[in-house]
Amino acid sequence: MNVRRLVVVVLLVASTVNLALMVPGGFVETRDFSAYPAFVLAAFNALLTVLGLGSLVLAVAVARKGRGHGLSALAGLVFAGVYLLDLGAVFPVTPSPMSALLSALEWLGVGLGVALAVASIGPARSASMRAVDGRAASLPWPLGAALALLALAIVVFATRAAMGG
Numbered sequence: 001m002n003v004r005r006l007v008v009v010v011l012l013v014a015s016t017v018n019l020a021l022m023v024p025g026g027f028v029e030t031r032d033f034s035a036y037p038a039f040v041l042a043a044f045n046a047l048l049t050v051l052g053l054g055s056l057v058l059a060v061a062v063a064r065k066g067r068g069h070g071l072s073a074l075a076g077l078v079f080a081g082v083y084l085l086d087l088g089a090v091f092p093v094t095p096s097p098m099s100a101l102l103s104a105l106e107w108l109g110v111g112l113g114v115a116l117a118v119a120s121i122g123p124a125r126s127a128s129m130r131a132v133d134g135r136a137a138s139l140p141w142p143l144g145a146a147l148a149l150l151a152l153a154i155v156v157f158a159t160r161a162a163m164g165g
Contacts, residue, residue: 004119005062008072011116012059015079016052018109023154025161028102031094033162044092045158049151051078057147069120076116083109 001009022029024045033041055075061068083106085091086098098106 001063005066007119008069008116009059009063011112011119012055012062012072012075015076015109015112015116016055016059018105018112019048019052019079022102022105022109023161024158028099028105029162030099031096031102032164033092033094034164035094036092036162038159038163041159041162042155045155045162046151048082049154049158051075051082053147053151053154055079073117073120076113076118076120078113079116080110080113083107083113 021027024031024033055072058068058072058075062072087103087106087110
């Protein structure tokens with residue numbers, strides 16, 4: 001594996017771990033989101049869950065086959081965008097303040113996301129890497145089903161925790 005692929009894989013995994021630390025009801029996120037309707041929170045948590053689990057799948061695809069750099073760049077931009085929206089008090093907005101630790105982790109997430117986007121689309125990508133980038137990484141159906149169940153469990157847990165339940 002070349003250095004660029006390794007950097008992309010490490011940034012995908014680091015971004016996912018950073019995001020996982022901020023799951024409502026978890027170690028860091030303690031704000032009250034009960035003013036939002038459940039479907040809004042569920043949709044937002046679904047986006048974050050797909051982003052996190054999808055980044056792990058991308059990390060495997062990049063590591064094993066050199067595929068997924070374009071999607072990795074998109075994931076980096078989404079990671080950074082989600083954190084910037086929260087840090088800018090655009091969405092989600094809560095009556096309870098953001099803790100210093102949460103703020104620090106979100107700024108770290110912005111940096112990781114930008115670095116991921118840059119590393120994924122950097123000028124050193126070869127023509128052969130771009131040629132295989134369009135092919136989707138496929139998962140065996142049992143693994144895909146297990147990830148779907150895990151995603152559902154995460155969304156339900158995070159949504160209930162965010163609503164104070």
